[in-house]
Each structure stands twice: as structure tokens, then as C-alpha cells.
Amino acid sequence: MIRFILIQNRAGKTRLAKWFMNFHDDEKQKLIEEVHALVTVRDAKHTNFVEFRNFKIVYRRYAGLYFCICVDVNDNNLAYLEAIHNFVEVLNEFFHNVCELDLVFNFYKVYSVVDEMFLAGEIRETSQIKVLKQLTTLTSLE
Amino acid sequence: MRNMRGDAMRGLAVFISDIRNCKSREAELRRINKELTNIRQRFRADKTLDGYQKKKYVCKLLFIFLLGHDIDFGYMEAVNLLSSNKYTEKQIGYLFISVIMNSSTEMKQLIIQNIRNDIQSRNPIFINLALQCVANIGDKEMATAFTHEIPRLLTSGDTIDPVKQSAALCLLRLHRTSPESLQLNTEWTARIIHLLNDQHLGVATAAVSLIDALVKRSPDEYKGCVNLAVSRLSRIVTSSYTDFQDYTYYFVPAPWLCVKLLRLLQNYPPPDDPSVRSRLNECLDTILNKAQEPLKSKKVQHSNARNAVLFEAINLIIHMDCESSLLVRACNQLGQFLQNRETNLRYLALESMCLLATSEFSHEAVKKHQETVINALKSERDVSVRQRAVDLLYAMCDRSNAEDIVQEMLTYLETADYTIREEMVLKIAILSEKYAVDYKWYLDIMLKLIRIAGDFVSEEVWYRVIQVVVNRSDVQSYAAKIAFEALQAPACHENMIKVAGYILGEYGNLIALDLRSTPMIQFDLLHSKYHLCSPTTRSLLLSTYMKFINLFPEIKQHIQDVLRHDSNYRSSDVEIQQRAIEYLRLSEICSPTVLATVLEIMPPYPEKQSPLLVRLKQKKPLMEAENNSEPSVTTTTTHTEDVPKFAETAIHLNQQQQQQQQQNGLLVSFDTIESNTHFGESTSYSLPSTITTTETTIQSSKKFLFKNSDIIFENDLLQIGIKGEATKHILRVEFYYGNKTNFNLTNISTNITLLDELESELRLNLEPIKPTIDPKAQIKQSGTIECLQEFRDLPKINFSFL
Numbered sequence A: 001m002i003r004f005i006l007i008q009n010r011a012g013k014t015r016l017a018k019w020f021m022n023f024h025d026d027e028k029q030k031l032i033e034e035v036h037a038l039v040t041v042r043d044a045k046h047t048n049f050v051e052f053r054n055f056k057i058v059y060r061r062y063a064g065l066y067f068c069i070c071v072d073v074n075d076n077n078l079a080y081l082e083a084i085h086n087f088v089e090v091l092n093e094f095f096h097n098v099c100e101l102d103l104v105f106n107f108y109k110v111y112s113v114v115d116e117m118f119l120a121g122e123i124r125e126t127s128q129i130k131v132l133k134q135l136t137t138l139t140s141l142e
Numbered sequence B: 001m002r003n004m005r006g007d008a009m010r011g012l013a014v015f016i017s018d019i020r021n022c023k024s025r026e027a028e029l030r031r032i033n034k035e036l037t038n039i040r041q042r043f044r045a046d047k048t049l050d051g052y053q054k055k056k057y058v059c060k061l062l063f064i065f066l067l068g069h070d071i072d073f074g075y076m077e078a079v080n081l082l083s084s085n086k087y088t089e090k091q092i093g094y095l096f097i098s099v100i101m102n103s104s105t106e107m108k109q110l111i112i113q114n115i116r117n118d119i120q121s122r123n124p125i126f127i128n129l130a131l132q133c134v135a136n137i138g139d140k141e142m143a144t145a146f147t148h149e150i151p152r153l154l155t156s157g158d159t160i161d162p163v164k165q166s167a168a169l170c171l172l173r174l175h176r177t178s179p180e181s182l183q184l185n186t187e188w189t190a191r192i193i194h195l196l197n198d199q200h201l202g203v204a205t206a207a208v209s210l211i212d213a214l215v216k217r218s219p220d221e222y223k224g225c226v227n228l229a230v231s232r233l234s235r236i237v238t239s240s241y242t243d244f245q246d247y248t249y250y251f252v253p254a255p256w257l258c259v260k261l262l263r264l265l266q267n268y269p270p271p272d273d274p275s276v277r278s279r280l281n282e283c284l285d286t287i288l289n290k291a292q293e294p295l296k297s298k299k300v301q302h303s304n305a306r307n308a309v310l311f312e313a314i315n316l317i318i319h320m321d322c323e324s325s326l327l328v329r330a331c332n333q334l335g336q337f338l339q340n341r342e343t344n345l346r347y348l349a350l351e352s353m354c355l356l357a358t359s360e361f362s363h364e365a366v367k368k369h370q371e372t373v374i375n376a377l378k379s380e381r382d383v384s385v386r387q388r389a390v391d392l393l394y395a396m397c398d399r400s401n402a403e404d405i406v407q408e409m410l411t412y413l414e415t416a417d418y419t420i421r422e423e424m425v426l427k428i429a430i431l432s433e434k435y436a437v438d439y440k441w442y443l444d445i446m447l448k449l450i451r452i453a454g455d456f457v458s459e460e461v462w463y464r465v466i467q468v469v470v471n472r473s474d475v476q477s478y479a480a481k482i483a484f485e486a487l488q489a490p491a492c493h494e495n496m497i498k499v500a501g502y503i504l505g506e507y508g509n510l511i512a513l514d515l516r517s518t519p520m521i522q523f524d525l526l527h528s529k530y531h532l533c534s535p536t537t538r539s540l541l542l543s544t545y546m547k548f549i550n551l552f553p554e555i556k557q558h559i560q561d562v563l564r565h566d567s568n569y570r571s572s573d574v575e576i577q578q579r580a581i582e583y584l585r586l587s588e589i590c591s592p593t594v595l596a597t598v599l600e601i602m603p604p605y606p607e608k609q610s611p612l613l614v615r616l617k618q619k620k621p622l623m624e625a626e627n628n629s630e631p632s633v634t635t636t637t638t639h640t641e642d643v644p645k646f647a648e649t650a651i652h653l654n655q656q657q658q659q660q661q662q663q664n665g666l667l668v669s670f671d672t673i674e675s676n677t678h679f680g681e682s683t684s685y686s687l688p689s690t691i692t693t694t695e696t697t698i699q700s701s702k703k704f705l706f707k708n709s710d711i712i713f714e715n716d717l718l719q720i721g722i723k724g725e726a727t728k729h730i731l732r733v734e735f736y737y738g739n740k741t742n743f744n745l746t747n748i749s750t751n752i753t754l755l756d757e758l759e760s761e762l763r764l765n766l767e768p769i770k771p772t773i774d775p776k777a778q779i780k781q782s783g784t785i786e787c788l789q790e791f792r793d794l795p796k797i798n799f800s801f802l
Helices: A026-041 A078-092 A100-105 A107-117 A128-140 B010-021 B026-046 B051-067 B075-082 B087-100 B108-118 B125-136 B140-144 B149-155 B159-176 B189-197 B203-218 B225-237 B257-267 B273-291 B300-320 B324-337 B343-357 B365-369 B370-378 B383-396 B402-415 B420-434 B440-455 B459-469 B473-487 B494-511 B519-530 B535-549 B553-564 B574-589 B592-598 B611-619 B626-631 B653-662 B699-707
Strands: A003-010 A014-019 A049-052 A053-061 A065-071 B709-714 B717-726 B729-739 B749-753 B764-768 B778-785 B795-800
Touching: A003 B420, A003 B459, A014 A026, A014 A107, A014 B473, A026 A053, A026 A065, A026 B273, A026 B778, A049 B383, A053 A078, A053 B553, A065 A078, A078 A107, A078 A128, A078 B257, A100 B010, A107 A128, A107 B051, A107 B087, B010 B026, B010 B051, B010 B795, B026 B051, B026 B420, B026 B592, B026 B795, B051 B075, B051 B087, B075 B108, B108 B125, B108 B140, B125 B159, B149 B189, B159 B440, B189 B225, B189 B383, B203 B257, B203 B343, B225 B257, B225 B273, B225 B494, B257 B300, B257 B574, B273 B300, B300 B324, B300 B343, B343 B365, B343 B370, B343 B383, B365 B383, B365 B402, B365 B653, B370 B383, B370 B402, B370 B611, B383 B402, B383 B420, B402 B420, B402 B764, B420 B440, B420 B459, B420 B611, B420 B699, B440 B459, B440 B473, B440 B494, B459 B473, B459 B494, B459 B699, B473 B494, B473 B764, B494 B519, B494 B535, B519 B535, B519 B553, B535 B553, B535 B592, B535 B626, B553 B574, B574 B592, B717 B795
Parallel strands: none
Antiparallel strands: A003 A014, A003 A065, A049 A053, A053 A065, B709 B717, B717 B729, B729 B778, B749 B795, B764 B778
16 A cells, blocks of 8 residues: 655655655654655666665656655555656646646645545546546636 | 636735745744734634635645644634535645644544535535545544445445545545444445446446455455456456546556556465456466557556556466466566666566566576576666565575576675675575585685675574584584685684684694694684684684693693683683683693593584574565575574474573573473473383482582572482572572373372481471372472571482372
């Protein structure tokens, strides 16, 4: 299952932290720092998967943002790598060429997108069309 | 999306801008505190806020929290938002609760009530919000509260698809956090399984995750899912990419659903039903075939999606481990990936191949790639990829390629990353021992290992070397020779000194006749390293010197001088001092024959599970490849168990025994080594009517100078022990009489006689003793012995029974 999803920029600022298991607040902070340290030193010659405590992180960098999904060791790496990409494409469509600032000012909406696609630590919906349709409906509501 | 009416929350945007514009942390803190004060005031104000304002402030609080500050108010307002009938307000309310209030107990019931209201509303958007909240923070209370509603929602025909998706994953969360509170009774089973066939692929995707968890809990109850999973998988995999418009991702139909279905099938053995089985095999065949087809798109997303399904299919093939053609094909496919341009694929191929290597069907096929893997070891730039290559080499190692592989691993070790050195050392040690045909080769490898990576050679590793040498008399002289040679290197790792010191101590005599390694030369060589060593090593060397005194009397004087030297005799390290003094004394008072007995050569060690395997498993608890390739062994730990089947009575870990004796409530447990050797025989004894104490073994009484408790008499029928505690002139004593036979010992009587002078010197006061001892049981007799005057002789115990 997915343990958490993080979007961080190169400087270490967290733009999204979605937790699927119970950690204490100080634990969360520690995890965020560790993931940042782990992922920002890697470059193109490294794989997109890295062992992390007794889990693993599947990550990809998009411009200045690192999208990291922490999953169990026996989970399918490529499936989650593409789940990230799927999610990013949805964000891109939803925010019309998404940039970091969109995630900052609309942080509460990002959670809606996440909840459409990932829930209870599993992939919930993979069709971009369906997700965007639902999000459009929600955005039109008061 | 530009903000629509009602959702602008200008104030929030301004606030966020302000924060971003702050030039320093102090400024940011000031701005935040200002806002917090403002919000607190607004919340406390008499007139109630309207929904929009509340939403805005709660959202601001959430933002502040996400910046890293504690928020201890606003909870009530957030919960109030839940009862709004506006989506945007509800959403913020639920979000605040999910992020900030997820573990707090206050207002839990209120929240649950609001959730219930939303679930029972007719509005699917509200239902979804509520379900998502439960899926995010669901716990025991929520599980109990919704144990009926959510399954009903999931399986009802009225529920719309998006709600079903959320309900399925909601149940998954509740099942994970408190399975007992969520009583899913069997009426739901069939309907949940049936979701696999749902027309809406999103529902199926969500449901598979739920079913996977339920299967793990009760595989039999849910085994109906196998058929459905296979047919669903088959339909997707054989479809053309135009069939699933919404769910085709870069020309790959429903890749995530396929991956999930393949994972679900890994919970079960290969299907019994031949038609299902053949359908599944066809499916896997198709997936393997598709992997060979040219890529439909240059985009990496396409190949990743395709390969995600492929790798999961290979996992399933490995799991089923029955179709050799599939296994071999999988192996070949992975072999191609080993040389792919993409690091990800090379990494994953190495990882999967590791699992394939352990299957008997594909082991040979894997070995064909040995050279590629070795090249990967040398040339890969990502250390985790190199690590997978090492793992694969370890898994594919067998008698035919052991020498090459061990050599490659040793070469790699010289430049390996420090984080993986210890594991590599263990692996090399295990492989070289397992596949050694010629133990001289094994010793060469091990000494080289210590030379290259001495710091990472854990104790278990070099203990094992010693054990092997001790157990194999044919390599002992070779061991002595190469140990001697290794010591001649100018810079010697301490572990090397330990190993060489021990070996020379035991077997130095085997090379003593060679002029290059006479006793004096051996001793000088060892002693030249002495001062460089840690106290532990020096202690070991002192023992070696003692053994030298026995082996080479001609250099006895010389060694005694060393022992007498202040740095040892008066060493500040207690162990060194003790050894120096005791060894010196031993060498002075013992006759050569006694010395020879005391310092006799070590007997062979009993065969047990290799401690190296235990250590390796501790380091890599998640690596399953190792478990398959090693023979299954009992889980006795290395040197602490006292197992009755020991043939040898000599045990080198004396302290283990004493600890056990003192720990037990009973004086001496029947499982001590001495008693065990006689265990089997005691059952066939017929009981004599009396036994006098003098005829059989009496343990020396002198040992009571050092211990408070021990056995004072033992034979095949019984064991007598004593435990004493002295305060001033009174010894509180407990006698333990143990019945080692399978019969009752009756008419017990014990009589302690104080002869002659002892009568006036000691006073005994003992409880009466029970007249019977049950088979294999102990009885206790307590009392006191008072010392009235100094005494010299010992009292006598007369013990009789029937």
C-alpha cells in the first residue's frame, strides 16, 4: 500500500503531504526531511526507486518539484511511477499548465485531486477523463 | 480553473501572499500570530459567522498548520462546517478534520454523526466526501459505527459508481485499522467478489484492493475471486487498446487494474480447475508476447505501463512456479532487460531474476546471464543496481560457478560502498563455505576477506572460520601455514591477528618443524603485533601464549617473562591481568601431563545452523531469495542453547552453564550438559535399595569458594545440589534432591552426620524432607547451618531411598 505521498521542491518546502498511515507530527517532519535528503542527491544515472527505512520511495522530478510516493517493498515500482505521472497529468489539466504556485494557493483543492485518485493507501481511479470530469463538477459547486 | 463564484476566498489568497512576502522567519511568525489573534476574535464574537467566513478562517488555520505551527482551536467551527449544505464549506470542514483532528478524541461522536448524515443523504457528492473522510481517518469507533452501512452501500444496486469506489476503499481502511470491529459477515462475500466484474473499471480497481486484503485474512472464504480475476484479466489483456477508451493509458489497456489482478492471484496457488489454469497461462503468455512487440510509442510512459504489467506477470509466474516454459521465457525476457538503456529496467530485471534463480525450473536459465551480471557489477553507476547484481550473483551461485562468483564478489568488495560491505562479507563467507570442495580454497578466500574488509568481518564470520578449521583436521596445517604467512604482512588487521593467533595456538606445532616458522619465530611474530591490539585481542593472544607453553616447552621461559611483564601482570585491564596471572601460575605449578590435558586441542564443534545465515537474515529480513536456497534448518541460535543431543561434553562457553544454573528457580535444571548424557540410560535402571555416596562422582567442594550453588552429587538416578547464602555465621541452605529416573523414589531419608569435632563446630537445623520424589522431579529441603567455631572437616550426607 501507499504509506504517504509528498510533493517537495528542491529547497525542501513541502507543497503536499498526504499520509495514509498514522505517524506523529514530529515523526512526519523527520520523514519529510529524510525523504528530501534522500531524493535530491540523485540524478539521471540513478533509478527512480530508492530504499527508505523498511519501505521504498518511488519518485520523479518535474521541474523544481519532486513527487514521491512511499510504498511497501513488494509493491510494483513501475506501476507507481506511472501513477505519479498520471496524477501529474491530471494536475496539469486541472490547473491549466500547473506550476508550483498553483499548488501553494490552491492547496485545499490539491487534496481533492488526491482523494479522487488515491484513497486508503491504494489507487482509486486511473481514468484521467473521469477524474477531470468529477473535478469540474466539484469546482462548479458553491 | 479560474475561481467560480462563492469560492474566491480572497482573504486566504491575500494571507498566503503576505506570508510569502515575509522576509524573515520572525516576520512570518508575526504575521501568523496576527492572523491567529484575528481568527480567535472572530470565532469568539457574539454574532455567528456565516458559512463563507467560517470556511475562510478554517482554511487559513489549515494553511498555518501546514506551515508547521500548532493549531489548538477552530475545531468546533470545522465540525460545524460539516453540517453546511454547501459543498465548498463541507469540503474544508472535512479537510481540516482529516489533517488536523485525525487523532483527537474530542468531538469524535459529533463527527461520526455528521458523517452518518452525509452518508444517508441522497447527494452522492456529500456521500463521497464523508466516505473519503472515513477512508482517511477511519478508526475503531468509525468501524463500529459504520459496520453495516458501508458494506450495504458498497453492494447495493442503487449506489452510483464513484460512491462504490470510495466505499470499497473505505472498508479497506476500516478493515486495516480494526478488523474485529468491522464484522464483515459472509452475506457480503459473494457480492464483494462480484465487484471484480463491474462494468466500471474504476470500481473494479478499487474493489480489487479491498478483496486482496480480505483474501489475506480468509483465503478460503474469498477463493471464488480467482475465477473472476482470471477472466477479467484475460479480457483486458487480449483486448485492443481501443476497447477501454477511458482506461487506456498510453496505448496500454487498464495497466493498474491488470497489475492489481495479477497481485491478487499471487495470494493463491495455481488454480486447480484446468480450464481456469489454462486461461491464466494463456494470459501470461500473451503478456510475455506483447512485451516482445515493438513499442507503440516512444514515450517512456508507454513502455513503463507495459512493463509494469509484465513484471507483475513475471512475479505471478515465479509465485506459481509450475510452468517451466513460462519461467524460461520470463528469464529470457529479463535477460534482455539486463542490457536495456534504462537504468530502471536493468534494476528491476536484476531484482526479478534473483527470485527466478531460486526456482529449480529456471535456475539454469538464469546462470546463462552470469557474465552480464558480473559486468553490471563492474559498470553500473547506481549503487543500488550494483547491489541487486550482488544479490543475483549470490542467488545464482551453485557448485559449478561458485569459484568465479566468489572471486568476482571479492574483487568488487575492494571498492564497494561501505554501507553494503558487511552484507557482502557475510555472503562471500556463506558461499565459500557452502560450495567449497577444497577447504584450502575456503581458507584462502576467508583470509583474503579479512585482509580486504577486516572492519566489516563480524565476529560470527571469523568464529566460523575457526570452527571449520577445528572440525577439519586435513586443513589444519594449511591453516597454520597461511595464518603465519598472513601475519608477516606489515599492516595486519586486528581480526587477522585474532584468527591467526587462535590458529597458531592450536596448530602452530604443525608448522614448527619448518625453519621459517619455528616456535620462537611464531611467538615473536605474534608478539610483535601484541601492543597494537585491543584488550580483547590481547586476551586471546595470551591464551595462545599459554598454549605455546604447552606445545613448545623450549620457549616457556620466554613466554613466562612476557606474562610476568608489568604491562600484563599488572595490567589495568582486568581480563588481561587475570589471564596473565593465572596462566603464569598454571605454567609454574602444572606438570607437563596435566598441562597437556588442560590445554588439549579443541574438539570438533557440533553441527548447527550456520550463524552466518542467522546474521544475514537479521540484516536483510525482507530478502526472500535466501530462504529458498538454503536448506530449511531449525532456528536454534548459535551458542546459547543446550541441546540434549550433544555428543560432546566439552563446552567452550562455560559461563553459559553457570548463568543457567543461577537463573533457574530450581537449583539446577535437568537440562544441563552433564545430566543429559545419562538421560537416556536412566530409564532402564532398576533401583537398588541404597546407594552410598562414596562410590560415584562427587563434585569437588572447593568450587563452593566461588559459587553459591551447584551440584554436589550426581549419578544416573539422582542429583543432589545445594544452594547456600551466608550471612555472618549462619548459612541458609537449600538442598535439592532430583529424581532422574522415570520411577518414584520412595522412603526418602536423609541424614547429615557431623563427625567428631564438627559436632561442636557446626549446628544444623534442617526441615523434614518429603518421603517421595516423583519421576523427573525435584524436592527441596531448607534449613540453616550455623558456624559456632572454625571448622575443618566436612559434614557427611547419608541419603537413602527405595
